[in-house]
Amino acid sequence: MARQDYQQQLESLREDVLYMSELVLERLRMSFDALEQKDEGLAEEVIQGDHEINQLYLDLEQDCIDILALQQPVAGDLRFIASTFKIITDLERVGDLATNLAEYSRNAEQDLYPEVDVQGLGDLTHEMVEDAMDAYATDDPDACREISRRDDDIDALCEEASQTVVRDLLEREFDEKSSEDIETLMNDVSRLLLTIRDLERVGDHAVNISARTLYMIESNDELIY
Template sequence: MTDEGGRESLEALRSDVSAMGKDTVAQLEKALDSLETGDETLAREVIEGDERLNETYLALESQCVDLFGQQEAFAGDLRFITASFKIITDLERIGDLATNLSEYALAAKHELIPDDAVDEIGRDALSMVERSLAAYEASDSQQSREVVASDDQIDELCRTASETVTRDLIEREAESDGPWMVEQLLDDVTRVLLTIRDIERVGDHAVNIAARTYYMVESDPKFIY
């Protein structure tokens, strides 16, 4: 896109995707806060705000399609538009996962399983999303590589946390006072395991954003999978 108007359109897209990213991060942060504190108001704010993110996604999808239709685009411009198109999809899905986490927070009224480790993993995943978006905004391939490299660490943390929760269930079941207590333990364990799974998926989407950014900058698809 050699004309000034085309360049302005690309910069507008970058700005709009970054704004969606900030909204998504805010949603995720509130969801994690609601898990930690049990704040039902925060949880409901996230759930109610999901439709806003969906509308933003659809508007940006249309914006990307319009840019694809413009003529005489450089290869770098096409990579940027493609990366942006893929990144807004990951952001929309992170928003969905934030909604899931808020729903788990609302369901955790009689929690018997401690969530301290889960809280820490959630903050790690949030940091991954923030760093991947910063890499996109700055076209920073090095930071993209660092986000991708951190994926194995959060996967291991999630695996360890899941094993700890399951082991805790077995120990508590042996000490339980009856079938009601066992049923409650199972409910809590299921909720926590689903929470861990969804936090791990947030990390996966952050890696996707970083991988697309790396491809956008370096024209190298090696991190896309």
């Protein structure tokens, strides 16, 4: 009976982590919608809901500690617990980034660079996190490696988007603009650059999740370093 209880603890832990990921992904999607629609109500919902993700993280962290202390897992089970401990940290940080994006949407004045496809970048990074958690759910090492490869594309797209913004700033004429206009412009540019940076970080966390999942499955640290 004790062994059955132990296995149930492991299964429940995985299920709870997957639930946390669903909540994080939902908040991330809401933050994208708030950005696109400049919806302050939606942004506020993401911001106020961050405490729920933080509490889930703390609860799951305690579950991991309890299993380690009481069950003393070894081999594959130990890798599962250790990897899960790291993965929930990445999920919590994706939740923080969703909050950041929601904050940016509350203060954005205008869409300065329609050629910068923020929604497209958001879709790609959201999909990476979703696929990383699917790999965790199904023990899929090939998916882990594929997600890591996709991160290079995200990095290149984010770099291109940032360069578009910086290049435009360098080419602008500011002589006829008031100091207030310039300040508004710079605030909007700053928020856009921070948005691009945070989307890139979402992709990085997806890679971290994949790296820990690969280690969990194969005891292989090739994606960690």
